[in-house]
Amino acid sequence: xxxxxxxxxxxxxxxxxxxxxxxxxxxxxxxxxxxxxxxxxxxxxxxxxxxxxxxxxxxxxxxxxxxxxxxxxxxxxxxxxxxxxxxxxxxxxxxxxxxxxxxxxxxxxxxxxxxxxxxxxxxxxxxxxxx
Amino acid sequence: xxxxxxxxxxxxxxxxxxxxxxxxxxxxxxxxxxxxxxxxxxxxxxxxxxxxxxxxxxxxxxxxxxxxxxxxxxxxxxxxxxxxxxxxxxxxxxxxxxxxxxxxxxxxxxxxxxxxxxxxxxxxxxxxxxxxxxxxxxxxxxxxxxxxxxxxxxxxxxxxxxxxxxxxxxxxxxxxxxxxxxxxxxxxxxxxxxxxxxxxxxxxxxxxxxxxxxxxxxxxxxxxxxxxxxxxxxxxxxxxxxxxxxxxxxxxxxxxxxxxxxxxxxxxxxxxxxxxxxxxxxxxxxxxxxxxxxxxxxxxxxxxxxxxxxxxxxxxxxxxxxxxxxxxxxxxxxxxxxxxxxxxxxxxxxxxxxxxxxxxxxxxxxxxxxxxxxxxxxxxxxxxxxxxxxxxxxxxxxxxxxxxxxxxxxxxxxxxxxxxxxxxxxxx
Numbered sequence: 121x122x123x124x125x126x127x128x129x130x131x132x133x134x135x136x137x138x139x140x141x142x143x144x145x146x147x148x149x150x151x152x153x154x155x156x157x158x159x160x161x162x163x164x165x166x167x168x169x170x171x172x173x174x175x176x177x178x179x180x181x182x183x184x185x186x187x188x189x190x191x192x193x194x195x196x197x198x199x200x201x202x203x204x205x206x207x208x209x210x211x212x213x214x215x216x217x218x219x220x221x222x223x224x225x226x227x228x229x230x231x232x233x234x235x236x237x238x239x240x241x242x243x244x245x246x247x248x249x250x251x
Numbered sequence: 252x253x254x255x256x257x258x259x260x261x262x263x264x265x266x267x268x269x270x271x272x273x274x275x276x277x278x279x280x281x282x283x284x285x286x287x288x289x290x291x292x293x294x295x296x297x298x299x300x301x302x303x304x305x306x307x308x309x310x311x312x313x314x315x316x317x318x319x320x321x322x323x324x325x326x327x328x329x330x331x332x333x334x335x336x337x338x339x340x341x342x343x344x345x346x347x348x349x350x351x352x353x354x355x356x357x358x359x360x361x362x363x364x365x366x367x368x369x370x371x372x373x374x375x376x377x378x379x380x381x382x383x384x385x386x387x388x389x390x391x392x393x394x395x396x397x398x399x400x401x402x403x404x405x406x407x408x409x410x411x412x413x414x415x416x417x418x419x420x421x422x423x424x425x426x427x428x429x430x431x432x433x434x435x436x437x438x439x440x441x442x443x444x445x446x447x448x449x450x451x452x453x454x455x456x457x458x459x460x461x462x463x464x465x466x467x468x469x470x471x472x473x474x475x476x477x478x479x480x481x482x483x484x485x486x487x488x489x490x491x492x493x494x495x496x497x498x499x500x501x502x503x504x505x506x507x508x509x510x511x512x513x514x515x516x517x518x519x520x521x522x523x524x525x526x527x528x529x530x531x532x533x534x535x536x537x538x539x540x541x542x543x544x545x546x547x548x549x550x551x552x553x554x555x556x557x558x559x560x561x562x563x564x565x566x567x568x569x570x571x572x573x574x575x576x577x578x579x580x581x582x583x584x585x586x587x588x589x590x591x592x593x594x595x596x597x598x599x600x601x602x603x604x605x606x607x608x609x610x611x612x613x614x615x616x617x618x619x620x621x622x623x624x625x626x627x628x629x630x631x632x633x634x635x636x637x638x639x640x641x642x643x644x645x646x647x648x649x650x651x652x653x654x655x656x657x658x659x660x661x662x663x664x665x666x667x668x669x670x671x672x673x674x675x676x677x678x679x
Binding site: 192 | 263286291295298364433502505556578594596602615
């Protein structure tokens with residue numbers, strides 16, 4: 121199986137909190153948010169090896185990130201820590217509430233030969249090149 | 252060497268107020284009683300700092316940066332003032348004043364987290380309590396769509412789980428903890444009961460519980476993936492608790508249903524108060540997002556999404572909320588204070604933010620400072636600047652100034668005051 125249909129859920133992690141207090145450009149922060157967590161069985165279905173990148177896609181966009189196994193997740197559920205990488209695949213519709221949906225989104229995950237962007241590349245790709 | 256005691260942590264909505272911080276030669280050298288994130292905040296506050304004020308990436312004196320910021324805001328048609336949840340209350344008050352002066356919109360980060368909570372509570376009310384009451388009395392604690400084991404690291408230890416209280420003499424043993432979530436987490440692991448709800452189906456489960464508490468027989472064999480027996484058992488457990496509380500998180504506000512999920516949770520809690528004492532508290536994320544709502548409310552009458560374009564405050568989440576303002580391409584400039592929307596907003600609106608002049612006040616380099624036209628470094632509130640912050644339960648606590656900021660670096664409030672003066676506002 122190359123592409124897996126999943127439910128995407130985002131959220132905070134302690135590592136993300138620790139990393140962001142070091143700085144958003146620090147290695148610790150970047151590593152804490154530029155990955156998704158998959159259950160080992162789903163990773164096996166996609167024949168993912170440690171160090172492989174995956175492409176996460178929703179109807180709003182796609183992004184290339186690293187992956188990590190998580191025994192807490194059940195098959196078909198993917199956890200994406202809050203951050204600039206996760207935000208590539210979320211939509212901005214708020215349906216009059218002001219708040220987009222960040223949890224429980226239909227997505228696909230697939231192995232990719234693509235490269236995980238650095239934080240600078242990501243900001244640049246969003247139009248931010250005023251550094 | 253100076254040891255500061257009872258220091259309030261400026262990270263999450265728990266505002267733990269029992270920290271001991273050691274300062275030596277003007278630098279933080281040690282922190283006791285802190286969680287991992289808090290420790291990181293105090294010990295790393297000097298890392299990755301913004302070096303100097305910049306305009307278009309070029310270093311300038313502070314006055315020039317303030318001038319440039321004031322020019323941008325005063326010449327915009329629809330400036331958006333955003334952030335505010337990770338600074339102290341005086342800065343928030345000044346940001347509101349600045350938004351009024353600029354005839355703009357002021358919004359805070361609750362518009363992407365607990366905004367739906369506010370919408371619901373404005374509709375149906377709220378039965379509030381303090382974390383102290385929870386510590387002393389709560390024998391049934393329900394975490395719904397919240398994961399304090401990752402986001403509010405000492406919540407369970409200090410207030411809601413292990414803590415021993417006046418009527419909870421044995422701490423954890425005297426409390427029954429339920430975790431309702433769509434996935435297993437550290438919190439579901441330490442709970443006595445994990446209720447696995449299907450994604451985007453919390454509303455149904457809340458309403459089924461409400462019906463069960465009211466004594467209605469449930470006809471469906473399962474609701475939102477939870478067997479009927481489990482629903483009725485939980486309803487009974489809730490009714491027979493002495494003091495119950497629901498701590499709910501973004502699992503309810505950022506999934507389908509949003510404010511209606513909170514409406515249902517409030518309805519359930521209201522129903523339970525026919526039987527026992529039951530309350531609910533949102534797990535607020537940023538340490539002073541409660542203050543951002545409170546200060547904005549006492550100044551304008553509204554907690555977020557406030558528009559001053561007509562000279563008086565108007566409130567309309569969905570219209571004056573930052574995501575919507577940017578999605579429509581309506582904001583033509585932005586002032587970001589103590590926040591990083593480039594890391595927290597969906598990419599589609601960040602692209603629009605990148606098209607307009609952005610002024611950012613922050614202490615560290617962030618993706619938002621990277622795409623800002625004007626960047627002004629500020630002191631870290633709660634470490635280098637004192638002030639007040641509101642805990643997730645609405646209790647205000649005083650933040651400490653432990654060390655001096657670098658020379659020439661001012662607090663958010665001071666920089667905003669400079670901008671206000673430069674734009675012809677009243678000086679205090």
